[in-house]
Amino acid sequence: MRQRRTRSLQWVLVRRLILLQAAMLAIFVGLCAAAFWIANPTLLVDNEAAVAALKGAVERDVNGRLVVRETEELKQFxxxxxxVWYIIRDRTGQSVRSGAVPEVYAGTPGLLLDSVEHATLDLNRDDLRPEAYVENTTTKAGPVQIITSTRSSREQTDGLEVNISATVDVARNPDGSRNWQRALPALSLIVLTLVLPIVLVMGLATLVTTPAVVRRSFAGLVDTADQAARIDINTRGMQLPVQRVPQEIAPLVHAFNQTLARLAQGYDQHNRFLTDAAHELRTPIAILRTRAELLTKEPQSERLLQDIERLSHLAQQLLDHQMLERPGDERRSVDLTELGRRVTADLAPLAIEAGYDLAFEPPAGAVHVKANGMQIERALANLVRNAIDHGGGSGTITVGIDGGGGIEVRDEGPGIPPDERENVFQPFYRLQPQSRGAGLGLNLARQIAELHGGTVSILGGSERGARVRIELPVSSC
Structure with missing residues (x-):
């Protein structure tokens, strides 16, 4: 079954933000359209506002002539x-004017202007004469035509003038009502033309900025994830920092830290149990050895002593595993030559009793490494004991030290098959299920070497037997 790919948070955010922006823009346009539809506003520009102010001021005097009263609205305008200037005419030809009327507007208007409701009179762009607004309207004085403008010349601007003109004419039915069935496709196209570029620009901006914002916001989470990936059995008490983690992810990090704390506490309790159990075993094992040594020298008593020795060695290996928990500040300069000579001498009686010759090959001079001497000594002792248990009971076991920080233990037994050379480092793994070893010696040696920045490997060659090598970094002192 194909594993489903996890979703990318930043691209989920990009898609949803673009959809949200498009939806919000569509809702905004819809609300604006609804508001304009309900309010049906009338937008006035300056010239149209002048007509609106003049409408309420046009009257006739007692003699029936056109006059313009100075109303409060006209005064404020x-x-x-x-x-502002204006020309007001009625249908009888009477007129009243005010202000600096440009000559081009002072003449009699044509019949077309008499028939339109309102219009804007705009001259050539290079002409300094201003545009004007004409409207045929009904006032207190009756139907009149008003031609007006808020200026006499285009030089009377404030330096910059922006004119926005929009005319929307909806198709109508014969009775004068709007024909929306015909108008809606065109209106939809207009709205799409106006909205689509905005959506595209907003979407492009979101597409560019969101990944950068997400990466920056989650930079602290990435660092925390990198630290979590480096946690192992030796750093199980480590707590992940939450200072740069997003607030939404902080509860998950806190829960993970609490889990680490519980695991570390349980692991420590387990280690204390093993240590106490190994210590408790040493006393009855010592009593058994003492009593077995008092027995008559017979084959059965010899085998019993060997079994007791194996049991004692297993208890010691369990203690050695707990010794790996000691802090690294106990390391000091250790002479591997002297350490190898001491371990060889200590185990010589055991090797000779098992039927081996034990040899030591020192280097030309001292070889110093910075290490916990007791741990390195236990690693070498486990390799020698492993050779005694699996070396076939004859031949020579050789302990060699070289100037590159290497420690080798060689025997002349059956050796280790190439396809088993990695498996034998697993705890409690044995090539022969009925063999004397417990399957902890090589695993312990590897853990100690890795704790000191070194390696343990099983080397091949033409020689008969097994060849195990520890390599440790040599110190300068």
Whole structure:
């Protein structure tokens, strides 16, 4: 079954943000359209506002002539637009004007302007004469035509003028009502034309910025994940930092830290149990050995002593495993030559009793490594004991030290098959299930070597037997 790929958070955010922005923009456009539809606003530009102010001011005097009263609205408009001018005509030809009326607008308008409701009179762009607004409207004085503008020349601007013009004419039915069935496709196209570029720009901005923001926001989480990947059995008490972790992820990191603390506590309790059990075993084993030595020298008593020795060695190996928990600050300069000579001498009686010759090959001079001497001594002792247990009971076991920080133990037994050379380092793994060893010696030696930055390997060659080598970094002192 194909494993499903995990989703990328940043691309999920990108897609959802783009969809959210598009939806919000569509809702905003819809609300604006609804508001305009309900309010049906009338937007006035300056010239149209001038007409609106003049409508309420146009009257007739007692003689029936057109007059423009100075209403409050017109007065306020003049204060805002001091250059306003206008021409007001009725259908009888009477007119009233005010302000600096450009000559081009002073003539009699054509019949077309008499028939339109309103229009903007715009001249050539290079012409300094201003645009004007004309509207045929009904006032207190009756139907009139108003031509007006808020300025007499385009030079009377504030330096910059922006004109935005939009005309929306909806198709109508014969009765004058709007025909939305015909208008909606065109309106949809207009809205799409206006909204689509905005959505594309917003989507592109989101596509570019979101991954960078997500990577920056989760940089602390990446560092925390890297630290979590480096946690092993020797750093089980480590706690992951939460200072740079996003607030939403912090509970997960706290829960992980609590799990690490519980695991470390359980591991320590387990180690203490093994240590106490190994210590407790040493006393009855010593009593058994003493009593067995008092027995008559017979084959059965000899085998009993060998079994007791194996049991004692297993208890010692369990203690050696707990010794690996000691802190690294106990390391000091150790002379491997002297250490190898001492271990060889200590184990010589055991090797000779098992039927071997034990040889020691020292280097030309001293070889110093920075290590915990007791641990290195136990690693070498386990390799020698392993050779005694599996070397075939004859031949020579050789302990060699070289100037490169190497320690070798060689025997002349059946050796270790190439395909088993990695398996034998597993705890309690034995090539022969009925063999005398417990399967802990090589595993312990590897753990001690790795704890000191070294390695343990089983070497091949033309020689008969097994050849196990420990390599440790040599110190300068």
């Amino acid at each position: 003049r204060e805002s637009f001091p250059h």
